[in-house]
Amino acid sequence: MNDQSDNLIEIRNLNYSRGQRQIFKNLNITIAKGQVTAIMGPSGTGKTTLLRLITRELNPDSGTILVEGIDIAKLSQKDLYKLRKRMGMLFQNGALLTDISVFENVAFPLREHTRLPNRLIRHIVLTKLHAVGLRGAADMMPSELSGGMARRVALARAMVMDPAILIYDEPFVGLDPISMGVIVRLVRKMNDALGISSILVSHDVQEIATVADCSYLISDGKVAASGSPDELSNTRSDLVRQFMHGMADGPVAFHYSAPNYAEQLLGRDAE
Amino acid sequence: MLRDLWYALDDFLRTLGQLLIFFLRLVANSPSILFRRAGLVVKQVYNAGALSLVIIMVSGFFVGGVLGLQGFSILSKFNAEDSIGTFAAFSLLKELGPVVTALLFAGRAGTALASEIGLMKATDQLSAMEMMATNPLRRVLVPRFLGGVISMPMLAAVFSVIGLFGAHLVGVNLLGVDQGAFWQQIQTTLELKDVYEGIFKSVVFGVVASLLAVWEGYNAVPTAEGVSRATTRSVVNSAIAVLILDFIITARFI
Ligand SMILES: Nc1ncnc2c1ncn2[C@@H]1O[C@H](COP(=O)(O)OP(=O)(O)OP(=O)(O)O)[C@@H](O)[C@H]1O
Ligand SMILES: [Mg+2]
Numbered sequence: 444m445n446d447q448s449d450n451l452i453e454i455r456n457l458n459y460s461r462g463q464r465q466i467f468k469n470l471n472i473t474i475a476k477g478q479v480t481a482i483m484g485p486s487g488t489g490k491t492t493l494l495r496l497i498t499r500e501l502n503p504d505s506g507t508i509l510v511e512g513i514d515i516a517k518l519s520q521k522d523l524y525k526l527r528k529r530m531g532m533l534f535q536n537g538a539l540l541t542d543i544s545v546f547e548n549v550a551f552p553l554r555e556h557t558r559l560p561n562r563l564i565r566h567i568v569l570t571k572l573h574a575v576g577l578r579g580a581a582d583m584m585p586s587e588l589s590g591g592m593a594r595r596v597a598l599a600r601a602m603v604m605d606p607a608i609l610i611y612d613e614p615f616v617g618l619d620p621i622s623m624g625v626i627v628r629l630v631r632k633m634n635d636a637l638g639i640s641s642i643l644v645s646h647d648v649q650e651i652a653t654v655a656d657c658s659y660l661i662s663d664g665k666v667a668a669s670g671s672p673d674e675l676s677n678t679r680s681d682l683v684r685q686f687m688h689g690m691a692d693g694p695v696a697f698h699y700s701a702p703n704y705a706e707q708l709l710g711r712d713a714e
Numbered sequence: 715m716l717r718d719l720w721y722a723l724d725d726f727l728r729t730l731g732q733l734l735i736f737f738l739r740l741v742a743n744s745p746s747i748l749f750r751r752a753g754l755v756v757k758q759v760y761n762a763g764a765l766s767l768v769i770i771m772v773s774g775f776f777v778g779g780v781l782g783l784q785g786f787s788i789l790s791k792f793n794a795e796d797s798i799g800t801f802a803a804f805s806l807l808k809e810l811g812p813v814v815t816a817l818l819f820a821g822r823a824g825t826a827l828a829s830e831i832g833l834m835k836a837t838d839q840l841s842a843m844e845m846m847a848t849n850p851l852r853r854v855l856v857p858r859f860l861g862g863v864i865s866m867p868m869l870a871a872v873f874s875v876i877g878l879f880g881a882h883l884v885g886v887n888l889l890g891v892d893q894g895a896f897w898q899q900i901q902t903t904l905e906l907k908d909v910y911e912g913i914f915k916s917v918v919f920g921v922v923a924s925l926l927a928v929w930e931g932y933n934a935v936p937t938a939e940g941v942s943r944a945t946t947r948s949v950v951n952s953a954i955a956v957l958i959l960d961f962i963i964t965a966r967f968i
Contacts (some may be wrong), residue, residue, distance in 0.1 A: 498845055524847040532845045538838035542830075552846045555853070600846075 450512075451476045451608065451640045452497060457506035459489075459496060466492055468664035470506070479634050479641040481655035481672075483648070483686065488661050490644045491535055491612055497642070498532060498610070499523060510608075528556060531601035535612040537593040539585040539600070545572070546581040549600045556604070571599040574629060576622065591617040598626065602633065609633065611643045615650050627654050648687050652676070660686060736932075737925055739851060740859050747856045754853070758861025762823040762924075766869055769822055770815060774873035777814060778880025781805055785881070786889050795889070799896035800903045802881035807904070807912040811874035813960050816919035819866060820952035824927035827858050828948035831931025832941035855932060859924045866920025867913055874912070911967045918959060923952040 452474040459467045466489040474480045484490050495501045497508060499515050508515050510526065518526065539548050549568045553559055559567075572578045575595040585593060594617060601609060614630065615623055631654050634641045645651055651658055652672040660668045660675065660683060668675055668683045676687050701707070748755060785801040831854065834840050840850040885891040927948045934944035 495841075500841060500844060524849075527845055527847040530845070532842075534838050534842055534845075536838060538842035540839050540842070541834075541837070552848075555846065555848045 449476055450474065451510065452642075453507075453509040454497075455507045455509070457496065457508065458504045459492065459501070459506075460504060461492075466664060467503075470661075470665060472659055472666060472669075474640070474642060475657065476640050477634070477638060478656040479630065479643060479654050481651045481658035482642065482644045482661060483646065483651060483658055484661035484667075485686070486646070489664070490661065493661070494532070494610055494612055494642070494644060498527065498530065528552075528604060529606050530608045530610060531604065531606035533594070533597050533601045533609075533611045533614055535616075537585075537590075537597040539588075539593055539597055541585050543584075544581070545577070545583050545585065545588070545596050548585065548596060549603050551600065552604045567603060568599075571603050572596070574602075575599045576625060589617075591619065591622060594618070595622065595626070598629075605637070607639050609639055609641045611641065611645075613644055613646070615645055615647045623650070630654055648689070662686075733925070733929060736929055740856055740925070740928070743852050743856045744860055747852060748860060751857070754857035755860045755864070758857045759864050760861075762819075762827070762858075762861045763865030763868060766819060766822045766865070767872065769818055770869045770873050771876050773814060773818055774811075774876035775880040777810055777873075778802060778806065778877030778882075779884045781810075781877065782881040782884025782889070786885060786891070795885075795891050796895035797899055798881065798885040798891050799878075799900045802878060802885070803900045803904055804908065806874040806877040806881075808908055808915075809960075809964075811870045811877065812912055812915035812919055813956060815866065815870040815873045815916065816923055816956045817953055819862070819869060819920075820923045820927070820949050820956070823862060823865070824923050824948050824952055825945050827862065827924070827927040828931040828934070829941055829945045831855070831858070831928060832934030832936070832944045835932065835934060836936035836938070836941060855928050859928050862924025862927065863917070863920045866923065867916040870912065870916035870919075907967075911963075915960065915963055918963065919956050922955050922959060926952045926955065 450473050452472070454470055454472040457467050457470040457472075458465070470493075472482075482490055482493065492501065496503055497510070497515075499508075499518070502516065513526075515523070515526070539545075540551065543551070546568055547554075549571055550564050553564050553567065569578055569581065572581055575598050577592060577595055577599065580588065580592060580596070585596070588596065594614065598611075598614060601611075609630075611630065614626060618626060627650055630641060630643065633639060643651070643655065655672055657671055658669065658675060659666050662682060667686075668678055668680060670678075675683055678684065781802040782798060785798045786795055789795050789797055789801060831840075834850075834854065840854065843850045843853055882893075882896060886893045886896055930944040930948040930951070931941075934940045
């Protein structure tokens with residue numbers, strides 16, 4: 444077991460449900476400091492939900508979430524905001540503010556939380572935009588960007604405050620192979636050069652293998668497997684092999700739970 | 715039956731309670747935004763106020779013109795056409811100015827507020843702010859609420875002034891009422907109390923219409939359908955609230 448201080452986030456016996464559906468059942472996850480931790484899982488298992496729980500946008504039904512040893516459920520709003528200033532989050536759909544330009548989007552956290560002079564803000568923002576290859580798009584409005592560009596701008600915004608923890612929700616979706624390579628290297632480089640910790644949600648097994656130090660595969664509300672990417676791809680477990688090799692048949696159902704297909708087509712399910 | 719009625723009432727009171735708490739939170743956060751982030755408020759005054767100006771001016775002009783026509787046809791029966799100025803001024807300042815402005819505001823600015831906030835919610839923009847340690851209530855809702863509250867009395871004043879101009883045009887220039895009598899009658903009959911009543915009304919309507927628009931947007935179900943419903947509800951509820959409050963305030967002032 445790791446020493447307490449090496450753990451960035453500890454999730455203990457987490458239960459969470461939405462309506463009738465229990466999304467997490469006694470989930471336990473430990474995320475180490477200074478590493479890139481990947482969270483994988485079939486669509487709809489609750490990866491985004493897990494990130495929202497870690498950042499306390501949602502509150503668990505039971506269980507505790509410790510961030511740097513502190514129970515986030517007990518934080519006051521002020522302390523929670525203090526913690527969030529040290530976190531950068533990339534939303535699955537970018538979530539750029541649509542009424543301000545790309546430049547202002549990236550500058551937003553700086554303008555809200557610092558009193559830096561305009562020249563310095565400009566310098567920082569352009570540096571971050573340059574890192575994601577979009578310095579030229581600074582004056583565009585978010586509505587003029589493609590999905591992949593918006594996500595890269597959102598990435599620049601997530602890292603503009605130089606956070607200690609970076610959280611990425613599906614950063615690789617919708618990127619062309621070139622920007623994908625750049626972003627993968629950027630994630631790795633920031634983690635190592637700046638000593639930050641990264642949490643990365645992704646379906647992309649290959650990319651994860653190149654950037655993650657440790658990964659968790661979540662399925663059916665529980666951790667199905669964990670370990671380094673190598674360990675995962677060598678596991679015997681059917682479920683892990685199915686996911687890592689992208690097979691339709693196996694313990695993970697491709698279909699969301701539904702009545703029997705033939706029965707439903709024949710209209711018998713209504714009875 | 716009685717049970718259903720009770721549940722409906724219970725539901726209504728609960729919502730009203732939540733609305734009140736929401737209102738108090740907006741008000742509690744207003745001073746610091748007003749003084750420290752005045753730029754945000756100014757932008758919203760522009761959005762809610764300046765952009766509604768054309769519709770307010772056009773409506774004001776024609777409502778005033780109609781007052782001139784109707785006033786003339788009624789008052790001439792009593793040989794009192796000279797009072798047409800008083801008739802128009804009272805109607806505009808005390809009733810039509812605040813009420814029609816509030817209804818137009820709900821349709822023009824209120825819907826824009828509700829749908830903008832609802833869409834920001836649906837596209838995770840409010841969550842993103844929350845994650846950047848910025849309270850969306852302060853950053854997004856309070857400036858929009860204040861923008862509405864500040865613009866409403868100004869818009870109502872513009873409406874009344876343009877309306878009076880319209881009434882003057884119809885009464886004096888078209889129907890030949892004496893210009894001196896038109897103004898003099900207004901001067902002698904209109905009291906400061908009447909002006910206050912109009913201002914008071916438009917401030918109350920400004921608070922109510924902005925509050926409901928911001929509230930509906932913030933509580934919208936974050937889908938396309940949810941946002942469109944919230945938008946519709948914000949106009950309907952604002953209109954009803956304004957008309958009911960207008961009755962109550964008028965009764966109090968008489
Ligand atoms: N607002 C909501 N109301 C009800 N259920 C929800 C809501 N948001 C998500 N869910 C449910 O929670 C489950 C987990 O959703 P979540 O978005 O966390 O999945 P995910 O693992 O991020 O999927 P993906 O990989 O497709 O992004 C889904 O089954 C979804 O049906
Ligand atoms: Mg997701």
